[in-house]
Amino acid sequence: xxxxxxxxxxxxxxxxxxxxxxxxxxxxxxxxxxxxxHAGFMAIGxxxxxxxxxxxxxxxxxAMVLGAVVAMIMSFLIGYFTLGLKGDYFCIATLxxxxxxxxxxxxxxxxxxxxxxxxxxxxxxxxxxLVICFLAVVAMVxxxxxxxxxxxxxxREEELASQAIGINVFRYKMISFAISAAYAAxxxxxxxxxxxxxxxLMFQLTKSTELTIxxxxxxxxxxxxxxxxxxxxxxxxxxxxxxxxxxxxxxxAAVILVMITRPQGLMGGMELTDVAxxxxxxxxxxxxxxxxxNEPPVLQEEGESA
Numbered sequence: 001x002x003x004x005x006x007x008x009x010x011x012x013x014x015x016x017x018x019x020x021x022x023x024x025x026x027x028x029x030x031x032x033x034x035x036x037x038h039a040g041f042m043a044i045g046x047x048x049x050x051x052x053x054x055x056x057x058x059x060x061x062x063a064m065v066l067g068a069v070v071a072m073i074m075s076f077l078i079g080y081f082t083l084g085l086k087g088d089y090f091c092i093a094t095l096x097x098x099x100x101x102x103x104x105x106x107x108x109x110x111x112x113x114x115x116x117x118x119x120x121x122x123x124x125x126x127x128x129x130l131v132i133c134f135l136a137v138v139a140m141v142x143x144x145x146x147x148x149x150x151x152x153x154x155x156r157e158e159e160l161a162s163q164a165i166g167i168n169v170f171r172y173k174m175i176s177f178a179i180s181a182a183y184a185a186x187x188x189x190x191x192x193x194x195x196x197x198x199x200x201l202m203f204q205l206t207k208s209t210e211l212t213i214x215x216x217x218x219x220x221x222x223x224x225x226x227x228x229x230x231x232x233x234x235x236x237x238x239x240x241x242x243x244x245x246x247x248x249x250x251x252x253a254a255v256i257l258v259m260i261t262r263p264q265g266l267m268g269g270m271e272l273t274d275v276a277x278x279x280x281x282x283x284x285x286x287x288x289x290x291x292x293x294n295e296p297p298v299l300q301e302e303g304e305s306a
Contacts, residue, residue, distance in 0.1 A: 008126045010238050015129035016191045018230040021214045022140050022223070023183025028212070029220040030144060031176040032156030033083075034091045036208045037098030038184045043203035044071045044101060045185025046192035047111050050120045053193070060123045064189040071185035072178045079177045083170060098208050106200040116199035117192075124194035132190070136183065140223055143179070152176055153221075217258055219265025224273075228266055 020042055027033050045067035052063035082093040105111045112118075143149045151172050154162040163169050192198050210233070218229025233251070240250045258266060 010235060012124060012126055012129050012190075012194055013238075014231050014234045015126075015133045016187050016194065017211065017214065017234050018133050018227060019136055019187030019190065020184045020211050021218075021226045021230045022136055023180035023187075024211055025215050025218075025220075025223065025226040026140065026143070026152070026183075027176050027180040028215055029222065029226070030149065030156060031152045031173060032159075033173065033176070034212070035094040035180070036091055036205065036212060037094030037096070037101075038180070038211055039203040039205070039207035040094075040098035040101035041071045041075065041181040041184035042188035042191070042207070043105060043200070044074060044181075045188030046198055046203075047105055047117070047188075048185075049189035050117050050192045050198055051111070053121050053123075054117065054119065060121070060189075060193060064186055067189045068182040068185040071181040075178045075181035076174065079174050083173045083177065095205065095208070098203070099205060102200045102203050105203075112198070114200065116197060118197045120192055120196050120198065122193060122196040124190050129190055132186065136186070137223060137227065144223065148172070148175065156221075213255055216265055217255055219267035219270070222265070222267040222271060224271045225265055225267030 020038055023041075024035065024038050027035055045064070048067040048070045049060070049063040052058040052066055053060055058066075078093075078097050082090055082097075085093055106114050144153075151162070151167050152175075154165075154167060155169055155172055159169055191202075214229040214233045215226060216229075217233055218225030218227070233255070236254055237251050240246065262268065
């Protein structure tokens with residue numbers, strides 16, 4: 001039905017979205033900061049890396065790292081003035097940042113203006129995306145299970161209590177924001193060097209919204225959920241491409257269905273290893289320590305004591 005070339009292209013787009021969604025998951029799912037401006041960081045990574053390879057003939061990996069560094073620097077500048085904001089105000093500030101970045105690229109001839117950039121070296125391959133995504137997931141897992149990751153989760157659960165026990169809340173918010181921006185920039189670099197061209201219209205608010213939906217769809221506070229969300233919500237529109245504009249209706253219906261039936265997302269804060277352990281116990285017919293049958297893990301509601 002579908003050729004491998006077509007499926008490979010979709011899988012590359014899955015990997016691109018996964019990179020951005022992983023970073024956004026760290027910021028939103030584990031630190032508790034909602035952002036609608038990550039398309040801006042993605043654009044920075046895409047344009048900086050494209051300029052480096054197109055005009056300065058740098059190796060792609062070097063250009064990708066430079067794009068991530070520039071995005072992190074921008075996150076420090078933006079975060080210094082916005083991370084003190086609470087709730088919706090921070091979200092609105094990031095939204096403004098994302099649109100500002102797009103308009104800057106749209107009006108600067110050095111970056112191609114509204115016409116964008118073309119003839120970008122198309123060096124992104126499926127194998128490259130697979131390796132980078134694997135390393136990114138491993139790095140994120142190690143971070144979340146480290147002391148720094150636990151501090152970020154503590155900030156998400158109760159910011160005032162975290163500050164009371166000595167956690168530098170502003171510092172960890174900044175670290176989370178910077179890492180999140182770097183992940184988005186790497187995704188943008190892979191995207192630019194897969195398509196071979198760039199336009200500012202690719203990084204509108206709708207792109208940021210799409211990425212945030214992927215995080216929520218998979219489940220906040222779950223790395224495995226981010227992987228599943230990026231995979232399904234990238235594949236669904238492509239599978240229904242034959243239905244033209246109706247494919248977006250199917251996409252929206254799938255998201256709404258999950259939000260109604262499972263508001264906490266598909267994984268609901270669980271990881272794939274938790275599901276595998278539960279399934280193994282269920283299949284083996286084992287019982288818990290107190291003689292009760294094992295039940296599927298339940299995500300602790302936010303605000304409840306451990």
